[in-house]
Amino acid sequence: MDPRAELLARRAALRTRVRAGDARAALSLARSLERDPPRDHAAARRAYEAAAKAGLADAMAALGELLRDGRGGPRDLEGAVRWFSEAARRGKPEAIADLAGALLHGEGAPRDRAAAIRLFRRAASAGVVRAMVDLAQCLRQGASGVPRDDAAALRWLRRAATHGHAGAALLVGQAYWFGRMGAPRDRARAAPFLLAAARKGEPKATELAAEARTVLGGAAPRRAPARVTAPAARPAGSRAPRSGRTRP
Incomplete structure (x- = not known):
């Protein structure tokens, strides 16, 4: 079987499992639709939503990205923040970093620099490299209740560089x-x-x-x-x- 036919057959099998209520299959289908040609971001968005509503944190984080970036449908910053928040509550470090970015810039939620710094710190401590850099940049400027800390900023930048x-x-x-x-x-x-x-x-x-x-x-x-x-x-x-x- 040629690779394209094999991919389409695999997707068809996943869709059958999704119709039977298999959330993991919905997540796998969404990832395939998002990443593998022929891509279909609208269908990926629907599949991620099904998996997210079933409680899968990876799907929540991925759906938040699609909503924030406007892939597969209209941009929905408030919806993105809701799903980032749900994924963050389930301990997804990348979603914690995404939620921090939303709060830092006031995208889909009120701007809250101090809360963003706390979340960046959580994500950075969990090993999210981009959060290390974002945290360092925030610490170089400080915020209400968060004093400027160049020494800590440099430590996080060194860690990200490593x-x-x-x-x-x-x-x-x-x-x-x-x-x-x-x-x-x-x-x-x-x-x-x-x-x-x-x-x-x-x-x-x-x-x-x-x-x-x-x-x-x-x-x-x-x-x-x-x-x-x-x-x-x-x-x-x-x-x-x-x-x-x-x-x-």
Whole structure:
């Protein structure tokens, strides 16, 4: 059987299970419709909704994204927040980060920067790398009841850089290069972060990395972040491109 025919047959089997009330089948069908050509975001949205209403947190988080982004139907920010909230209550770290972004920007819910920071902290502590960067950006500015904390911001950026976030690597490198965020001015310490960000084509990092090589006399940096895969830093809570993102 050719791959397309096999995919369509698998979807047909899943639809049969969905009609019998199988929520897991609805989630699997929704993921296939969202990700695998031929895609059908409207049908994916309906399948995610069926699985979400059956109590599946992964479906709640995914449905929230489709509603927020307006894929498969009209944009519904308030609906997105409701489903992010339900998924967050069930402990989904990515949904916690998405809910934080909504509160930070007042999208579908009243703007609440302090609550957003608390949620970003929860998601970051659970290992959501984009939440680490968003939390750091918020901590650099502070909020009502949340004092500015450059030292904590730098710690979260270092952690995100270690997990491969290019924007975080650039910010950490700049912090040590220029002595920002309370960091000592230490160009040898800055070099590995700048080089890591430069390898992803970040112009500001590329310029500083070239200077760092000169300052260090061509010596290899003493330590580099493990890997860098994400784009440069975004404003806190803004959404990254979805093309490379997968869900568990």
